[in-house]
Amino acid sequence: MAATLAFSVMRSAPELVAPSRATPVEVRPLSDIDDQDGFRFYRSGLHFFRPGNAGADPAAVVKKGLADALVHYYPVAGRIREMQPERKLVVECTGEGVVFVEADADVSLSDFGDVLCLPIPCYQEFLCNPDGNSAVVVGRPLLFVQVTRLRCGGFVFGLQICHNIADAAGTVQLLRAIGEMSRGMPAPTVAPVWARELLMARSPPVVTHQHHAHLAYDETAADGNHDVLGSGEPLVQRAFFFGPKEMSAMRELAAVPAGARVSRFELLTAFLWQRRAAALEFGADDEVRVMFTVNARGRISPPLPAGFYGNAVAYAVAAWTAGRLRESPLGEVVKMVAAAKAKAASDGYVQSVADLLVQRGRPRFVRAVRTYLVSDVTRAGFESVDFGWGEAVYGGPAASTVLATFHLRVKNSSGEEGIAVPLCLPAAAMERLELHMHADVET
Template sequence: MATTLAFTVTRSAPELVAPSRATPRELRPLSDIDDQDGLRFYRSGLHFFRASTATGAAGAADPAAVVRKGLADALVHYYPVAGRIREVEPARKLVVDCTGDGVVFVEADADVSLSDFGDVLCPPFPCYQELLCEPDGNCAAVVGRPLLFVQVTRLRCGGFVFGLQICHNIADAAGTVQLLRAIGEMSRGMPAPTVMPVWARELLMARSPPVVTHRHPEYDETAAGGNHDVLGHHEPLVQRAFFFGPKEMSALRELVARSGDSGAGKRISRFDMLAAFLWQRRAAALKYADDDEVRVMFVVNARGRSPPLPAGFYGNAFAFAVAACTAGRLCDSPLADVLNMVAGAKARAASEGNLQSVADLMAQRARPRFGRAARTYLVSDVTRAGFEGVDFGWGEGAYGGPAAATLATFHLTVKDASGEEVIAVPMCLPAPAMERLELDVHMSLNH
């Protein structure tokens, strides 16, 4: 990983890319899972491609031109993405006006080679904002704006970077990957996407009248003692990534086994184990007071659960899971007990009727935001989302996934310097806490 790299990017003027053929003009309501206030932002991602993997005509092609055409052709099928979000009454409901206006596209050139980014491609990427169209951040302004921003940056070595920013209200991680694969397939000359998109947002609408049947602590604004947190807004933060390969995961399993009963005979989820370990170690590194409530919050995919969603559905289909306890209890507990807290939170979020209850809560309480509680470790698992499989004709990328991690983070699949797949967890913490976390993780896994 390169941490001090600096480079210059020269961008073209932004243009709107519309669907390559006429598309329906209609209003499409977003679901009550889609249009919650906490999803009113743009999720960013980067995909790095090597020149050496290009085959056939793609080897001499301009990646910006190839992707631009593929994007226009894919938008014929994903035409709501080329529209604009409107806010309507009652209760600030979001709908997509399928105007066909298009998405923002920028082509660019950078005076840097892929190898300059280091042997391991993983956030934090130096100067990553230069590889995106818009300033990256949690901007809540989504009404009336393009829903997708794409920048293709040609590198000095002949490789390129595909950068995107997509409105979270229109798609979750799985839906975004489905869209990107469709753009890739159309860029490679296919007549239609392999998986045809399905809207079906009505399946995740609130009932009339709404009936909240489950507890939803993820939307409780008064939890965790208000807004006080040692992570102050003015404290300088540093970033680094922690890597967990086979050796580290084996050590983690031994740590769980030695610490107590995590459910004899039950399969231990890789995500649950890592989330529990890092939640506990991160809280210790931040030196919370013993009686401070701390939380871990993460996404549970609802695909394959009830209600059944059709293949091709690309909307938001997830619920948040939350585990909470005092910092003193968290730090003093055996890791097996923390793991059980995380697994229990996941089971509650995945329980029958929970997602419908979330939709009803959105309608009943005017779309409350999630994650406002202080001292919350927010993490998402995208190791199985499929970002790394996106192919615009240059083969599988050297990296595909989130562009950055802030106080929220991800579990990512990346390749280490030897080419072995490992899980990366980027972190963003104050420097003293990061030093404590690094030492604790090293000591715990190398006893």
């Protein structure tokens, strides 16, 4: 992809797009998984599309599809309110609408290079608002959309959606519905289902699993003496590609027996957790953590219905001292990651998380440099969203940060399929990480 790129964007004034027909006026409580403090921010995403659709204006097409989709997803057109004293979040289904901006950029799709992947130059230009983890979600629109026409005839769909209303799978479901309505379908293929009551805490809350809450939900774990990066140290972003050759080298490094069931995610997460911690040169006794989401769909009883678009995730977490992580064979680190994942996927775990969150006052999950936060979106289906221009050249998160990264399904410049993992680190740490990568899997 393009290393550096500069262009200008001309935006229209933001407008509210309401459901195209009258919708119910009611109050709907969010689940106790939805309304945890850690989800009080807007997730950003980008979709890049090639020219097509007989010269139709993508802004007009998407705007109409959005209004029609909101008839079915009418809570998204409402506003979040906070109930006191418990700080419980509810959605007032007011039909006020979501924010829509149309824009034009003096740049072409080809200017972004042969492979579109994070980091994307000037990605903020394709979003309505400055990107960040703002905790202000009460009383604001739940969705912001910007459609930016490109000089070549393609366009970029940028969104910022309140995490309290949907997780990655739910967001893709909503986007597919907007795409289907944009293509003239009378209703979404998958009808949306609220069903947030299925992920409410019990009364009184009953925590049935061991959650290591001090690792996942305790802000004191973000030790300021260890988690603050060097003052003024520049940050560098790079995406690392892992194709069949690299994954094979990793399995050999981990001494995975032939036929053993070790997932690609477990292997890659363990490998990068170990090497990221080494590159950041934490003290030998510093506690370092890896944390990632596990999708609860299909793992709870009663099962979540098809069409559920709320948050259905639990955090898995594992921790070691940096010294032990550095010195352990990769195979042992893989076992730790696999055990954390299995625990979070066990029966009753998500219900127990809901109880824990209510019991502890809906705490924020740990955000710290010593916590490596990973989201696997390779199966989320972001690239399958189609507004009438075919599938996206790139569809997925808008950016990664020094605290969090993603696993993305991509093709490299040779057309080889694999996983890209964008990382953001101080320049010196990135240089050390690149040396580790080259020695371990890129030789």
